[in-house]
Amino acid sequence: MSPRNKIGDVLLAVDGVSISFGGVRALDKVSFDVRAHEILAIIGPNGAGKSSMLNCINGFYHPQEGSITFKGQRRRQMQTHEAALQGIARTFQNIALFKGMSTLDNIMTGRNLKMKRNFLWQALYFGPALREELEHRAVVENVIDFLEIESIRKTPVGRLPYGLQKRVELGRALAAEPDLLLLDEPMAGMNYEEKEDMVRFILDVNDEFGTTIVLIEHDMSVVMDISDRVVVLDYGRKIAEGTPDQVRVNQDVIDAYLGVGH
Amino acid sequence: MLYREAGQFKTSYAADQAMFPIIQDRAFIAMVLIIAYGVVPFWANEYWLQAVIIPFLIFALAAVGLNLLTGYAGQLSLGTGAFMAVGAYATYKITTIYPDINILVVFLMSGLIAAGVGMVFGVPSLRIKGFYLAVATLAAQFFIQWLFNKVGWFFNYNPSGTIIAPPRTVFGVMVAGPEATAQVRYFVALVFLTVGTVIAKNLVRGRVGRAWMAIRDRDIAAEIIGIQPLQTKLLAFGISSFYCGVAGALSVFLWLGSAETEAFDINVSFQVLFMIIIGGLGSILGSILGAAFITLVPIFLTNAPALLNIPFPTDLSKHIEEIIFGGLIILFLIAEPNGMARLWQIGKEKLRRWPFPY
Incomplete structure (x- = not known):
């Protein structure tokens, strides 16, 4: 195994977060920490509240109770673009790429927040606006190199196979140079080779850029292999937390996954 | 054989991001511009310029504008006619109050006023999408038309209720008004369309355009x-x-000469919307092709019986013209739902492979 970034202080602290939709309590007083440079997996059966948790972290849902502290800043209400500005990026369970745009343009949108020239400069596409565009293009080309998708740079993403779309989506999140990367089932629906590629990219991102990663995944062999720590949710409650080995033998987790005899 | 990009290597991102990265495209565009600026105004007669080509240029400009909103940002709008009316009436008011301001500047000022009005009527787009938004923009269409009809101040209390383009010169050349020659009007419209197209193209390939398409998709x-x-x-x-x-x-100032609010009614909104649908949503080129189709085909159909020496009673030929035009639109949308811009693209791909089938 390659040398890893040393796991640092708490980057993100989730404290007693609850959210309900009508009568359904999607998250019930969930608390956990995410430390800088670690890979944390959130697992749990379907409907356990995993995606809702990610939605709370990046400001898409606003928790009704509890708070989320990111980089020492505590918040309850936060807009998604503020989360993006602070350095949180994510991918989605069902691919949410911009279908009409090329791979290159999709990844370029990840740089949008970092581009400062206003639309009047853009209209001229000249001088500072052009320089800015080219600077960001260079960064995006690095991401494209990193993910080995040079050959599909100009292809509209709607025409790409599923595995590549997932990779482009990861690229779009990486282009924002996030401190915290949220991955919602990055390996869902992939075959073995595609999963291996994706795992390699996730480990490389964590290794080379020191990006902290929170991922939701159902493939237990992947989760147990790559994560530093695992948080287990069931019916909106946290039932276990710890290293993969601790979680594997936890009786509550086994019950949640396999059912309990009555 | 002619249309190949083989051997054209890009060594910088700037070259790769150029508007027309392939030399054949650049040559083609240069040719179009030379014909538009150097041949058409001297070859076409007064009737053709005034009744056919100038309206085509003006509608192409409106279509480019609507395509930015509907094709790129994905916000369906039926308020195009209203926003055009705002521009027309604003120009009329500004130029009658301050006759000394260069009329070309007044055109741009009116554009800014229309932009402000458009943004106000765009506020509902935050909450509503698609067809529902179209209905909300319809409010702009009816409200503005009613306002310009009802409030006399907008047409300077002219008893006929029309606005009439007063004569205006730019650097000693008559641009607007009855004495302006069709050639001059043509050049003004063409310059506006050229600059507008370049700016639109720049916007859609930069940050702003990507943000629009992201919101759309x-x-x-x-x-x-x-x-x-x-x-x-x-x-x-x-x-x-x-x-x-x-x-x-x-x-109003280059084509109609005088207008009432009826010149900017809901039909205009629909017409411009059809232009971008037929031309291709999300394509600048498509806006212009669509405008050409919608403005030129009816004229061709009107003149076709005479050209073919088939005698037709006028009223019958008018009806047949509408039937054929409607049929053509349907055929087109079945054959290529993505519009003429897509056909153009397919044509280019075929040309690349020619003479091989694939």
Whole structure:
């Protein structure tokens, strides 16, 4: 195994977060920490509240109770673009790429927040606006190199196979140079080779850029292999937390996954 | 054989991001510009310029504007006619109050006013989407038309209720008014369309355009990567209405000469919307091709019986013309739902492979 970034202080602290939709309590007083440079997996059966948790972290849902502290800043209400500005990026369970745009343009949108020239400069596409565009293009080309998708740079993403779309989506999140990367089932629906590629990219991102990663995944062999720590949710409650080995033998987790005899 | 990019290597990102990265495309565009600026105005007669080509240029400008909003930012609008009316009436008011301001500047000022009005009517787009938004923009269409009819101040209390383009010169050349020659009007309209097209093209290939398309394709994902929907949509409404406003001003001052609010009714909104649907949503080239189709085909159909020496009673030929035109639109949309711009693209791909089938 390659040398890893040393796991640092708490980057993100989730404290007693609850959210309900009508009568359904999607998250019930969930608390956990995410430390800088670690890979944390959130697992749990379907409907356990995993995606809702990610939605709370990046400001898409606003928790009704509890708070989320990111980089020492505590918040309850936060807009998604503020989360993006602070350095949180994510991918989605069902691919949410911009279908009409090329791979290159999709990844370029990840740089949008970092581009400062206003639309009047853009209209001229000249001088500072052009320089800015080219600077960001260079960064995006690095991401494209990193993910080995040079050959599909100009292809509209709607025409790409599923595995590549997932990779482009990861690229779009990486282009924002996030401190915290949220991955919602990055390996869902992939075959073995595609999963291996994706795992390699996730480990490389964590290794080379020191990006902290929170991922939701159902493939237990992947989760147990790559994560530093695992948080287990069931019916909106946290039932276990710890290293993969601790979680594997936890009786509550086994019950949640396999059912309990009555 | 002729259309190959083989051997044209790009060594910088700037070259790769150029508007026309392939030399054949550059040559083609240069040829189009030479014909538009150097041949058409001297070859076409007064009737053709005034009745056919100038309206085509003006509608192409409006279509480019609407395509930015509907094709790129994905916000369906039926207020195009209203925003054109705002441009036309604003130009009329400004130039009658301050006759000394250069009329070309007044066109741009009116565009800004139309942009402001467009942004106001764009506010509902934050909450409503698709057809429902179209209905909300319809409010702009009816309200503005009613306002300009009802309040005399807008048409300087002219008893006939019309606005008439007063004679205006730019650097000693008569541009607007009855004495302006068709050639001059043509050049003014053409310059506006050329500059407008270049700016639109620049916008859509930069940050702004990507934000628009992101909102169009997946608004939630766009929000999560930090694109603010309200700002992005309002910018689209503003810029689109700017184009429509300028087009409306040009249509009164360079083409119609005088107009009532009926010149900017709901039919105009639909007409411009059809242009971008037939031309291709999300394509600047498509806007221009669509405008050409909608404005030129009816004229061709009107003149076809005479050209073919088939005698037809006028009223019958008018009806047949409408039937054929409607049929053509349907055929077109079945054959290529993505519009003429897509056909153009397919044609280019075929040409690349020629003479091989694939």
